[in-house]
Amino acid sequence: MMFGVDYQKIILMVLLNMLIRVNVFVFWLCICLSGCSGNSSDKYVVPDVGFKRFSGVVNNASISGMEITAIPIGKHGQFRLNADNEIDAIMRESDAFGRYGVVIEVEESGPYIITAASPEVNDTNEALVGAESICQLALGCTLSNNNISFGGAYSLAEGLQWSAAVESISDGQFIVLNPITEMARVFGFSIYINNKTETSVTSGDTAAPNYYSNYGIVKGNSQTASLLGLMDILSVEPINLFSLHQLAQQASTTLQDSIRYGALVAAWQQLELEYNNSKLEDDFSFQEEVISQFVTNKGQLYQAAPLDNQVLSLKRWYNTALTNLSAVRDYHIGLGRSLPNEVNLVIARFQQEIIGLNDGELTDSQPTITDQLQVDYRDAVAKTKAMVEHVSDLKNNFASGEFRSRFQSSSDVITAEVKRLTPKWDEMLRQILSIYEYYLSCSHSSCDNQSPWHQSENVYLAVDKKLIIKQSDEMQLEVSQGLVFNEDNPEGSTSSNVHDLFLSGSFEVDGLRIELSDFSNEGSEGIRSSVRFSFSQALTGLPVRPALIAGGKGATEDESLIPDAIELTLPDFKLYDPSTLSAVNELVVSGVFSALMVANTDIGDFTEGLAETEKLGKRYNLSNVLATLKLIGIKKGDSVEGVELRDNAVINLQAVASEAIVSADNPAAYFPDAVYPTFEAFFNSREGYSVGSMSPRPIVVSRRGVMNFPKLNSDGDVAEDNSTVEVQYLELDYEIGGLERYVVYPKIEGDDKYWGLICSAQPEVESDLVDPEYTKVVQDEEGNDVVQALLTCQIRDRYEGEATTDAFINQVYSLNKDWVNLRELNGQGIYRIAYPIDEDTKQLNFQNGDDPHYGIIEQTIVLGVDSLRLQFQPELVNQSNSAYLPETILDVSLVWRSHDVIDVNVLLAFDSEQL
Structure with a gap:
């Protein structure tokens, strides 16, 4: 059922598990500082004012080995999280007497939740002992037909939890943790609501999780104390009844409270053992049942004879405490021990209070709140x-009907136009980039008459390095090359890695017209529409694109003359379809746009021995996009204050894709299917490289061999005489990225273990590795011969079993399969290498001789977007076409933290005066 007692149990279990399963870091703080003054022998303790310490006790000093957790409450009334989005907490452990201490920073005041939980016990670790409790019952404690005598210890079940909620913490504060403080914490965390569907929030009778507030914490603690006739359940320490005779002989109201508190805690122990011994495995425990019913009763218990099958009444609790405390008194007196008179006063008070408890009536305890x-x-x-x-x-x-209707109508038109224009926009970007090749043909020889940009009226002015492309009388595009100005070249440079191609005017592609203008402010030189090209070497100007390799797949005769990056900047442009002007689907896009395209080379191009005709050459990924666009629709009404009424929208877009760039932190990048990128390339894996695809060529070749390696003793030290020993190896020669050798030493006589090493070599030295040697002689700067090791062995260890390469690599494989057969290739994806496996033994089974192995893609490389920010501001005309609807702005920010985690932030702003 959703409401009622069962619902309370669910709430309680959630709260219990939340506290028990916190993931925190353990840290220790020491504040013992001492100092001396002059020659004096007096020492002074210097307190560290940056910290404060509080302490406490679990139950009534009768429980040991509990895990203590101190959790601060955040500003929203829930557990505070740290920078790793984990619960921010401090962990300690109680000592043999149930006592604990915690140090926090002085500015930390509260609220805090302090929790004691019995730890899990690992059966494989005999040294680890769980929490233990001392029996507080004079007649002994019964656990599963085993009787534990008074003062004897028994193990607590794993996962038992007691907490206390504290509204503020001061230096030296004392805090008790037991089932009673747990009752108060859960009650203070609860809120009571109605269980009906209403338009406003009202107080009701159904308990629900709330949030931690100072009000709720004080209410829970003070009302629970009032219920049980105690002054304070947090700072008063309950007496351990087995040590009752050790109390000081002095009359004290606080001493009476401590004895009463200890008697109630001991009574809880008896009632809990009786209930849990007879419950079924899947039933709730005594603590869960009592706290659930206590919260359902709004912080009250039935005085006697509880209704609704509730398990605990105040009378039963008091009677159990009275009977046990009387027996404890007789036990100590029987041993000739002296007890304080306050024990008799507590017994008399219990007897008097029990008389006034009525059947079937709830208590009426009230909180003490300022x-x-x-x-x-x-x-x-x-x-x-x-x-x-x-x-x-x-x-x-x-969100009125009118707004939704107008928004839907305009949205449909805009969506349809965007879908229609997007492919044309991609084509337009490609055409702009193709201007580069046409311009170079004109500037270095004669204009390419096969280019789509070639017109008979086109003119190239060599003196100004300017090309004029004339599509019609209305449309003319000017293309020119200029000097690069930067901090290193304030007057411009003719020898630079970066070169600009400036664009101005207008042109039309596939029925879509774009008008380019330079952006300038008063007093500034402005920003020109341009395409910037970055090269790997300094050049005097834009070079002619090298010819494609005849019969090849895309690579050119000189890839160094292909730009490493291309940046398109349109600071002030207008884009529209002339055929739709004044039509119902009229849409004019204007604004600022920039895009950075970064070149990437397929990893396959670096394969040793690959024919030049098989190489794909450089292709470009879209790495960064910045755009502020205004979408203007058809005129809807007459001008209002000089402004035409049109359905408009302003869009600001910022997107970054790190998978577009190869870097030290990211050695793998997306490799596109086309030379120039399209918007459709995002989130699509490369053709032929989806999950499950086989590598186009072998990823690795395995082979066996024998070589001479430095002799090692059983401690792994190299022999003093630098002698060598013959070792076996299994080589994994990757087609790209060097090789690995799994090296196995023969066992030393009398030793049951062998040395196993994993060594690697870079591609440039592979050809120098000739068995049985692993070194070569080179000359240093002074011309002296020096022995250079060709293998680097960063991993080595001693292994049991047969000293063979098959046994060694299978031991490594059993520990980490990914280490052995997972390989990431730039531009393709992460492959699981299909090594042969013996069907009977399920172990890797390498053949003799050169054996090629292919891979199956397990994870693709997708261009994707690492961070995206989209701001959208619609300006919609109302249905009567007389005014604009209320202004709003939607701001969405997405950040991909990993493949599985995305941070999403959404902001909706509106004009409250218009609303």
Whole structure:
């Protein structure tokens, strides 16, 4: 059922598990500082004012080995999280007497949740002992037909938890943790609501999880203390009844409270053992049942004879405490021990209070809350309700039928136009980039008459390095090359890695017209529409694109003359379809646009021995996009204050794709299917390289061999005489990226283990590795002969079993399969190498001789977007075409933290006066 007692159990279990399973880091703080003054022998303890310490006890000093966790409450009333999005907490462990201490920073005040939990016990670790409890019952404690005598110890079940909620913490504060403080914590965390569907929030009878507030914490602690006739359940320490005779002989109201508190805790132990010994495995425990019913009763218990099959009444609790405390008194007196008179006063008080308890009636305990706390809490509740009602009003006003209708209508038109124009936009970008090749043909020889840009009226002015492309009388595009100005070349450079091609005018592609203008402000030189090309070497000007390799797949005769990056900048442009002007689907796009394209080379191009005709050459990924666009629709109404009424929208877009660039942190990048990128390339894996695809050629070749390696002793030290020993190896020669050798030493006589090494060599030295040697002689700067090791062995260890390369690599494979057969190739993806496996033994089974192995793609490389920010501001005309609807702005930010985690931030802003 959703409401009622079962619901309370669910709430309780969630709260218990939340606290038990916190993931935190353990840290220790020491504040013992001492100092001396002059020659004096007096020593002074210097406190560290940056920290404060609080301490406490679990139960009544009768439980040891509990894990203590101190969790600060954040500003939203929930557990505070650290920078790793884990619960921010401090962990300690109670000592043999149940005592603990915690140090926190002095500015930390609260609220705090302090938790004691019995730890999990690992059966494989005999040294690890779980939490233990001392029996507080004079007649002994019964556990599964085993009787533990008074004062004897028994193990607590794993996962038992007691907590206390504290509204503030001061230096030296004492905090008790037991089942009673757990009752108070859960009650203070609860809120009572109605279980009906209503338009406003009202108080009801159904408990639900709330948030930790000072008001709730004080209410829970003070009302629970009042219920049990205690002054304070947090700072008063319950007496350990087995040590009752050790109390000081002095009359004290606090001493009475400690004895009463200890008697109630001991009674809880008896009632809990009786209940849990008879419950079924899947039933809730005594603590879970009692706290659930206590919260359902709004922090009350039935005085006697509880209704609704509730398990605990105040009378039963008091009677159990009275009977046990009387027996404990007789036990100590029987041993000739002296007890304080306060024990008799506590017994008499229990007897008197039990008389006045009535069947079937709830208690009427009240919290002790200051006026200021109540004012603060009511103010917070009022503001929360006002916010909820305000959001409801926004929904009713802002999301009106008219707004939704107009938004849907305009959205349909815009969506249809965007879908129609996007392929043309991609084509336009390609055409702009093709201007580069046409311009170079004109500037270095004669204009290419096969180019789509070639017109008979085109003119190239060699003196100005300017090309004029004339499509019609209305459309003319000017293309020119200029000097690069930067900090190193304030007057311009004719020898640079970076060269600009400037564009101005207008042109048309596939029925889509674009008008380019330079952006300038008063007093500035402005920004020109341009295409910037970056090369790997300094050049005097834009070079002619080298010819494609005849019969090849895309590579040119000199890839160094192909740009490493291309940046397109359109600071002020207008884009539209002339045929739709004044039509119902009229849409004019204007604004600022820039895009950075970065070249990438397929990893296959670096394969040793690959024919030049098989190489793909450089292709470009879209790495960064920045755009601020205004979409203007058809005129809807007459001008208002000089502004025509049109359905408009302003879009700001910022996107970054790190998979576009090869870097030290990211050695693999997306390799596109086309030379120039398209918007459709995002989130699509490369053709032929989807999950499950086989590598186009072998990834690795395996072979066996024998070589001479430095002799090692059983400690792994190299022999003093630099002698060598013959070792076996299994070589994995990767087609790209060097090789690995799994090296196995013969066992030393009398030793049951062997040395196994994993060594690697870079591609440039592979050809120098000739068995049985692993070194070569080179000359240093002074011309002296020096022995150079060709293998680097960063991993080595001693292994049991047969000293063979097959046994060694299978041991490594059993520990980490990914290390052995996972390989990431730039531009393709992550491959699982298909090494042969023996069907009977399920072990890798390498053949003799050169054996090629292919791979199956397990994870693709997708261009994707690492971070994206989209701001959208619609300006919609109302249905009567007389005014604009209320202004709004939608701001969406997406950040891909990993393949599985995306941070999403959404902001909706609106004009409250218009609403």
